Amino acid sequence: MTSARLISSARGSGAEIARSPARAPRIKLAPGGSQRWSPGWEPEIPSRRPLLTTWDNYMALASRVVGRFYNQFRLDHFDYMHPVRLQRGAPTRFRKVYPVKVAYTDWGPHDAPVVICCGGVANTAMRFNYLASDLSGSYRIVCMDWVGRGLSAWMADERDYSLPTCVEQLRQMIEHLGVRPVTLLGSSLGGSVAIELAARYPKLVHRIILNDIGPHIPKARRKRRAETLARHYVFRNPADLLRRIGASHKNDGPVSDDVRFNLTFHQTRWSEVDGGRVYRHDMRAMQAYQRDAQENLDQWQLWNRIRCPVLLIHGLRSDALLPPTIERMARTKAVTIVHVPDTGHTPVLADRNQIWFIREWLHENDRLARECTVLHAPSREPFPGAQVLFAPVSALR
Numbered sequence: 001m002t003s004a005r006l007i008s009s010a011r012g013s014g015a016e017i018a019r020s021p022a023r024a025p026r027i028k029l030a031p032g033g034s035q036r037w038s039p040g041w042e043p044e045i046p047s048r049r050p051l052l053t054t055w056d057n058y059m060a061l062a063s064r065v066v067g068r069f070y071n072q073f074r075l076d077h078f079d080y081m082h083p084v085r086l087q088r089g090a091p092t093r094f095r096k097v098y099p100v101k102v103a104y105t106d107w108g109p110h111d112a113p114v115v116i117c118c119g120g121v122a123n124t125a126m127r128f129n130y131l132a133s134d135l136s137g138s139y140r141i142v143c144m145d146w147v148g149r150g151l152s153a154w155m156a157d158e159r160d161y162s163l164p165t166c167v168e169q170l171r172q173m174i175e176h177l178g179v180r181p182v183t184l185l186g187s188s189l190g191g192s193v194a195i196e197l198a199a200r201y202p203k204l205v206h207r208i209i210l211n212d213i214g215p216h217i218p219k220a221r222r223k224r225r226a227e228t229l230a231r232h233y234v235f236r237n238p239a240d241l242l243r244r245i246g247a248s249h250k251n252d253g254p255v256s257d258d259v260r261f262n263l264t265f266h267q268t269r270w271s272e273v274d275g276g277r278v279y280r281h282d283m284r285a286m287q288a289y290q291r292d293a294q295e296n297l298d299q300w301q302l303w304n305r306i307r308c309p310v311l312l313i314h315g316l317r318s319d320a321l322l323p324p325t326i327e328r329m330a331r332t333k334a335v336t337i338v339h340v341p342d343t344g345h346t347p348v349l350a351d352r353n354q355i356w357f358i359r360e361w362l363h364e365n366d367r368l369a370r371e372c373t374v375l376h377a378p379s380r381e382p383f384p385g386a387q388v389l390f391a392p393v394s395a396l397r
Helices: 055-069 125-135 163-177 189-200 219-229 238-248 257-267 283-292 323-332 352-362
Strands: 007-009 026-028 035-037 073-082 098-107 114-118 140-144 182-187 205-211 268-271 276-279 310-315 335-340 371-374
Touching: 055 238, 055 257, 073 163, 098 125, 098 163, 114 125, 114 163, 114 189, 125 140, 125 257, 125 352, 140 163, 163 182, 163 189, 182 189, 189 205, 205 352, 219 283, 238 257, 257 268, 310 323, 310 352, 323 335, 335 352, 352 371
Parallel strands: 114 140, 114 182, 182 205, 205 310, 310 335, 335 371
Antiparallel strands: 007 371, 026 035, 073 098, 098 140, 268 276
16 A cells, blocks of 8 residues: 555544655556546646747647647537526517527547536536546546537527526436436536436436535625626737636636646637637626526525435635535535645646546445545646647637
């Protein structure tokens, strides 16, 4: 047994303390088992990137950083049919079911167990690229863009953007895939949707992973986030883009420059009209969220109806998932809790140790502690193997 331990138990006696290793070796649990990494206590300081002065420089870097996932997944879509009952904006006589194209990435073999990943209010499906790439050997990972975000189409009316709309979209996504039950992984808004779907449609859901979200979100936090999102930004140059969005990702934890670049690239798109990159979402969706964020989000009644296993990932610096909420969740049902240090709302889940724990939980490993802290793995290598162009610029969207 190695002396450098990954998991530090938070309950009971005999808690194991992680020691700082001289190097960061891979640790194999058993022949053929999944691997984990010794914690990176003092990660190597990367050399400073060349200053990106033009958008051509930016796209050249994207072909190397974002392009590492080129041809690893299938980009697909389905028609979400927006029901009349959720059309709050149109007069009754004008309401009718209408289609909205929903984009999703599909990783791994089609006959493997399905995990559907759903992001936050302003996230895109590509946020989960590192997680999906690492898990796709054993699972079919489907990462979905909410309507009005990423590569999905926009709703006809601002008031059609709502939490019930997201719940119905996820239900139709499962029906479209033709498999059930599935595991749901939800970050922030995605977790709130997963809670409601599992409560209302228990036969569709096998397991739930809640990424820094619970049945209660304080309104102060929701209002603060909504005020930041409900603005239109135009990034005139790469430096402004990376600086501003990098600052907004300060809660993501100690992630590498490449992981941050992947987030910023897919969260924005080029706009000829504005002469720069803009956020890849419908601003009306953000305004709808601001309208709905004036009160606490309370899902305790729904939470009490959930019967499937739950993995709760908690950023220790989070202002959305608070200790009283975690304690109440653990009192009402058996929940596996993972704390992530130096991280707020929400962990990116690109860290290999976090992914190792998720994989073991999906494998139903009964040796996992019920509550623990997962220490950060060393940063991923900037490029897997030789430093070559992984994707032509024309293939990046």
